[in-house]
Amino acid sequence: MLQNDLILRAAKGEKTERTPVWLMRQAGRVLPEYREVRAKMGGFKELVKTPEFAAEVTIQPVDILGVDAAIIFSDILVIPEAMGLDYQMVESRGPWFEKTIQSLEDVDKLRIANGVDDLHYVCEAIRLTKQGLANRVPLIGFAGAPWTILAYMVEGSGSKTFSKAKRFLYTQPEAAHALLEKIAQSTINYLRAQIGAGADMIQLFDSWAGILSPEQYKTFALPYIAKITDAIYTHVPVTVFAKDAHFIRKELGALTSCHTVGLDWTMDARESRALIGEHKTLQGNADPCLLYADFKTIEHGVAEMLNAFGPHKHIANLGHGLYPDLNKDNVRCFVDAVKNHTW
């Protein structure tokens, strides 16, 4: 049914004619066409909550960049909001929560999100996107991993150290587990709703994975990721991207409900393969800053990356989202270089 299902086949470990490619934050400010739509809206959250516009910007990179998948335009913080903790997206400063979670009593007041009702606008955006894509490429749904969501709910904003969120783990471990459980249940509901609306695969983003110690990660992060992936992996392929968490690659390799492990650019391809094992697909992992370079340097970097990962069980991507000041032509050069690579 899909005209291009390279990514789905790669995620399932099947051999593919060429390495599929998409880019984190491909629907975003790097595209002038996105900025035009964005300018029509009052703010980032309004765009997220307006399905027809969210669908439009989701499809743009498929047309403009030629990527092998779309990823629904949304935000990981729709989950705290659906659980009863509202946030604002402050221009050029990031998310900000008026109320934060500081105790077990605060956790008890939160509700478990019902994906279909509380996050109907995301499901509607997925349905519209699927119509617009008309089976050209698969659509990726996503959510934040529970630790990253907790980090924002406790810290109340972005942070270099997330020391308030980490203090919460050290000083109130029971409240932390209660919160993580509620987030995980909400996320399962949410992702099932996304799959029901048409998402063809799912990625969990653990953006702040790398600030936990290996022990903390095994206690407060990985078990809740496993709950989520266990609940959905029989329906669609699942990717886990634990940014900067070099120390958890071996354990992610052993997580049977995860098909693909995302890698950042500090993680060597061959070392990661050895740690993760032969049975997983790996995703990544070019440095986004490579795309500031000239075309020749980008093409050379892409060839090195592809040769390091090999021709199968690899989905080409960056090791982080596109930076907004990158040039669209350089991004396109990256995508073309992957697609034109000869082994």
Place this chain on the structure above:
Amino acid sequence: MLQNDLILRAAKGEKTERTPVWLMRQAGRVLPEYREVRAKMGGFKELVKTPEFAAEVTIQPVDILGVDAAIIFSDILVIPEAMGLDYQMVESRGPWFEKTIQSLEDVDKLRIANGVDDLHYVCEAIRLTKQGLANRVPLIGFAGAPWTILAYMVEGSGSKTFSKAKRFLYTQPEAAHALLEKIAQSTINYLRAQIGAGADMIQLFDSWAGILSPEQYKTFALPYIAKITDAIYTHVPVTVFAKDAHFIRKELGALTSCHTVGLDWTMDARESRALIGEHKTLQGNADPCLLYADFKTIEHGVAEMLNAFGPHKHIANLGHGLYPDLNKDNVRCFVDAVKNHTW
């Protein structure tokens, strides 16, 4: 001559009666006594540049926390300033450079710092500290590693991604190498002056090591670290702390002019020992946020850390600097737990 030379002996790989301990940022806002001195001064830079006060706050943690070494109170950005690129320390926002380095022409205009003349105030602070310490414990001198210094000189301030600095590496590699060479030469002069003034050991801080890819790190960071350590290691023990650069541990293990490798809390002790080899001393690596916990949890965390590293070739520390809002009593608990550990 020194009454307590545990750290020096541990750094040289000798067996010690117990594991020595000090803390990054031990001279700082975590101590009320520091905040009192700081309040007398116009600003952070004034404190750095006033040797008698810099010496006073350097000695404070030896008296108050009971650590096994002092580290001279200063800033890694004294080097850019000594090379001709002035900076301001903006309260609660960090460093800010009015002019930044954007081209080879900018690099050519910089001078190579002469440690004894351009940084006489640091040398004077070291001499006063040595007098005040009266041989109780060793004094650690330090500098930033060249990549981290370049990052600030090009970016002009702190940053989540340092994408301008990394773009400089990708688009102007020759200018980057010229700048790194000038920084390395300046740093060698500076550290020789620190050693001449009385520093008993030296630590290089590569605070932004972890945002480079392994390849970029081997090209733009490690060779310049090696130049510096090669120039000083016959005089005093040298520690290299490449924060977040999990991928470079094996290469640091092979750097013969480095005695001690600093580890952050994401780096497992046993895995790091296997990567780095048996001949180096390891330093670290508790999560600073452990010190938010109650005493029992801190003591348990210390025991786990010490048992993981073993009784020799280990200098206990955190995996990053103390956070300013930590409680002094908790910090003291950490130090005492190391000193009272029984094997």
